[in-house]
Structure formats: C-alpha cells, structure tokens
Amino acid sequence: MSETERMAISTTLEGVEKPVKTVMFRVFRFNPEKDEKPYYKDYEVPIYRFTTVLDALLYIKYNLDPTLSVRYSCRMGVCGSCGMIINGKERLACKTIVLSLNSNIVTVRPLNNLPVVRDLITDFTPFFDKHKQVKPYIIRDDVEAHYDREFIQSMDELMEFMMITNCIKCGLCYSACPTTATDELFLGPQALAQAYRYTIDTRDSGAKERFEAVDTNHGVWRCHFAGACSAVCPKGVDPAFAIQQLKKLLLYRRKKMEKRAPAHESNKPRELLKKVEYPEGWPEQ
Amino acid sequence: MGVDVMRESTLMWLQYITGLAILVLGAIHFASLTFFQVSNYDQALLYGTVVGRYTNIAWASALELFLALLSYHVFNGFRVILLELRQDGLWTKAVNVTMFLAGLVVLLYGTRTIALFMMGGGA
Structure with a gap:
C-alpha cells in the first residue's frame, strides 16, 4: 500500500474510528442540596465527526462524572427535552453537532427564565x-x-x-x-x-x-x-x-x-376508517 | 390608563393612533414654524410671537390637541415600561392609577396655560 493510499484511508477513518479532536466542555453545575452557588466545571471530551453536544454530555456522565444531570429523551430533535444554552445560544443538544460550533471550548448552561432544578435541568x-x-x-x-x-x-x-x-x-x-x-x-x-x-x-x-x-x-x-x-x-x-x-x-x-361559527362536521365517514378490518370480537363501531 | 376600565388592546390601539397623530401633527407644527413661516425662524420663538400664536384659535386648538395626544402617549408608554419592571397586583394597580392621574394633571395644567394665554392672561 502506497503512502498516498494509507493517508487516504487514515483521513477517511478520522472522525469514524478516531476522534477528530478533543474539545473542552465547560458545563454549568449546581446541586441546590449541596452547592451554595452555581459554578462551571471543565471536561475534555473526544469528538468524532458527528458527535452531538448531547453525546458529549452523556460521554461526560458515563466516563468522567456520573453526577452530571441532563434531561433528554428522543435524541432526534422531536421531544424537546434537551434544550440548553450552548455557546451562548439556545439550542437542542441532540441536534447540535459539536464540530459545527467551530470552537475548542463549548460552554453549556441551562435555559434562561426558568428555575434550575439541577445542573442543566430546568423546571418547566x-x-x-x-x-x-x-x-x-x-x-x-x-x-x-x-x-x-x-x-x-x-x-x-x-x-x-x-x-x-x-x-x-x-x-x-x-x-x-x-x-x-x-x-x-x-x-x-x-x-x-x-x-x-x-x-x-x-x-x-x-x-x-x-x-x-x-x-x-x-x-x-x-x-x-x-x-x-x-x-x-x-x-x-x-x-x-x-x-x-x-x-x-x-x-x-x-x-x-x-x-365565528366553527367548521362543520363532514357528512361522509372517513375513508381510512372504512378500510379498517376490525379483529373478531371487536366492538361494533 | 384606568384600572381595568379599558381592555389592554384598546389602550394599545390608542397608543398606536396617538403615536401616529403625534408624528403627523408634530411635522405640521414644525413646518408651520419654519417652511410656512412668513418671517424667519428666529422671530418664531420671540415671546411676543409665541403669545400671539396662543391667541389664535386655530393655533391654540392645535396645541391643545398636541398636548392631549402627548399626555396619553407618554404616560401610557411609561405605564407599560413600569409594568415590566415589577410584577404584583399592588404594583400594577399603583402604576395604572399613578400614570392615569399624572397624565390628567399634565393635561389639565397645560390646558389651563393655553386657555389663560388665549384669553390674554399669562401662566
């Protein structure tokens, strides 16, 4: 294998098997039962090509600091649970690719205008x-x-x-x-x-x-x-x-x-429901 | 500006209308003192010229209208700003009443000044 081919493979694998870079995550921490006031804690996280901020926070939680609290659910921008302020702007952590932030330091803090329950979790x-x-x-x-x-x-x-x-x-x-x-x-x-x-x-x-x-x-x-x-x-x-x-x-x-009078009900049954075959014993609709 | 006398939408509708009217009337007022003035601008601000203007019924009416529009627009605007600063029932009521009374006092005092000058007296 030539040097050029080896370089090409190496470049291809970068971001898939090998991290592209390490990013410093500056995370807002506050436990009302323990802390007098909030503070920021730094964590170094290896970042792959498609690592999201949520992935990075979960990496911190599983590998570096299990006490970190973060709320999430669907991981695909549908549930709206992982909203937080990332590098000064409100974003969904699961939809924010770390590399797209173009920064070696990523600051993460909870949403404004809502009481903080703990760390990145706010009371809605x-x-x-x-x-x-x-x-x-x-x-x-x-x-x-x-x-x-x-x-x-x-x-x-x-x-x-x-x-x-x-x-x-x-x-x-x-x-x-x-x-x-x-x-x-x-x-x-x-x-x-x-x-x-x-x-x-x-x-x-x-x-x-x-x-x-x-x-x-x-x-x-x-x-x-x-x-x-x-x-x-x-x-x-x-x-x-x-x-x-x-x-x-x-x-x-x-x-x-x-x-304004509200829209009338259709006088025809919905076609979709007409095609449904109900199982035996199902109550007559 | 009263306490729950009017809907907030009515108050804000008046706010927009008065804002627009102030702009139009202000422009006419400024133009009357400059472009449409027979004599030059320096003379427009002489004491005698100003008093003479008050005695003219058209000028006095325009000034009274300007005063009424400004009294509403300024104090309602101030009320809106104050309501955003603090939020509780007492504060809301106090701000609404105070701003209504302040607007009324300015309107009445200004009207008194215009009326006195128009009748040949002084403030």
Whole structure:
C-alpha cells in the first residue's frame, strides 16, 4: 500500500474510528442540596465527526462524572427535552453537532427564565402553566363528534397555522425572549403563538376565552417584537410572526372571530376508517 | 390608563393612533414654524410671537390637541415600561392609577396655560 493510499484511508477513518479532536466542555453545575452557588466545571471530551453536544454530555456522565444531570429523551430533535444554552445560544443538544460550533471550548448552561432544578435541568412548570392559560386545544360546543367524521377544513385554512403546529415545547423561545426575562408574568412566545394557532383554526370557536387570556397587562401587548424567539426555534416555528398576527386579530377582527361559527362536521365517514378490518370480537363501531 | 376600565388592546390601539397623530401633527407644527413661516425662524420663538400664536384659535386648538395626544402617549408608554419592571397586583394597580392621574394633571395644567394665554392672561 502506497503512502498516498494509507493517508487516504487514515483521513477517511478520522472522525469514524478516531476522534477528530478533543474539545473542552465547560458545563454549568449546581446541586441546590449541596452547592451554595452555581459554578462551571471543565471536561475534555473526544469528538468524532458527528458527535452531538448531547453525546458529549452523556460521554461526560458515563466516563468522567456520573453526577452530571441532563434531561433528554428522543435524541432526534422531536421531544424537546434537551434544550440548553450552548455557546451562548439556545439550542437542542441532540441536534447540535459539536464540530459545527467551530470552537475548542463549548460552554453549556441551562435555559434562561426558568428555575434550575439541577445542573442543566430546568423546571418547566411556569412554561407549561402559561401554555395552559391560553387553552391550547380546540374549543367548540359539539365536542361529542362522530368518531369517523372530520371537521371540514380547506388546505388554505390549514396552512394558516400549520407552521405553528411544529412546536415541540422545548422552551428555547421562552429562554431567548427578552420580555420574559424582565416580566415574569408575561405569557411568553410559545403560549402566545399557540393562542394564535388555535384561534385561527377554523374548527375552533374559543376565540373569546382565549382573547381574555392574552389581552391583559402581561399578555400579547408586552411583546416588543425582538424576534429572538423565532431566531432560536429548532423547528422553524415563527412565534414572533404569530404574536403580531394575534395582535392584528385583537385589533381588527376581534368581534368577527368571537362570533365565528366553527367548521362543520363532514357528512361522509372517513375513508381510512372504512378500510379498517376490525379483529373478531371487536366492538361494533 | 384606568384600572381595568379599558381592555389592554384598546389602550394599545390608542397608543398606536396617538403615536401616529403625534408624528403627523408634530411635522405640521414644525413646518408651520419654519417652511410656512412668513418671517424667519428666529422671530418664531420671540415671546411676543409665541403669545400671539396662543391667541389664535386655530393655533391654540392645535396645541391643545398636541398636548392631549402627548399626555396619553407618554404616560401610557411609561405605564407599560413600569409594568415590566415589577410584577404584583399592588404594583400594577399603583402604576395604572399613578400614570392615569399624572397624565390628567399634565393635561389639565397645560390646558389651563393655553386657555389663560388665549384669553390674554399669562401662566
């Protein structure tokens, strides 16, 4: 084997079998039962081509320091559990490739605007409380709809809020929001975007209830349109846009939205369900 | 600006409207003192010229309108800033009431000044 071939193989294997480099991870540590105040601890982690920040944190946990606490679940950017601040920006640890940060030191700390439970884990209670306040579900009187029917909605109507349905409630927007940082009662970008998403949904008739929740001293009007929420969203949701749209609804279409009749139920059974063959003994649908 | 007298959306709608009106009226006001002024700009600010302007009903009305727009816009804006600084029921109520009263005092005092000058008196 020539030297050139050996070099080629060596280059190919680098990042697969051999680490590309070693990166210093500066990790926020705080155990409220033990520590008086938070501190940063450094760990050296070998980085391969596709090592994510979550991989690196788990490497630290399994090999260097088992006391490190980190929350994660799906490892593929769907569950929204591993949100944290990586090199000063809100990101999902499982979606952030270490080499893409282009830095030999990676600083990792918990999300802003939420109480720290331990190390990188934050308490999402305030976030979800605000999410619940805006009634993030379809509200209509005829809840007892037929199981095999759907409410008629055009593709255009669906596309009006489709983008916002991608929200995974990871809390990155909530952490990045400058208003949330100063006003702890501010509903936050995620809740307000959801308020818009359900209000604009033609199947919904809960605009009045939702408007009461957002049209308050600490509601939608406290958004200064900084746009940080949209800049950090890992799913491409644009909460800043949704909030401005919600303001428009309140100013120009409030009465119309409050009186809007929700979309009707289809008079035809869904085709998909007609094809289902139920097992023997299955209750008659 | 009252305490739960108006919806927040109504207050903010007025905030935007007054902001726009201040911009338009401010531009007209500035233009009246410069481009549309028969005499030069130095004379526009002489005591006699200013008092003379107050006695003109059109000028006095425009100044009163300007005062009303500014009183609302400034104190409601200040209220919004203060509400973001601290969050509790008492603070919210205190800020709302104080800003409403402060706006009212400025409006009334300014109106008094305009009215007195218009009637030939002084502040």
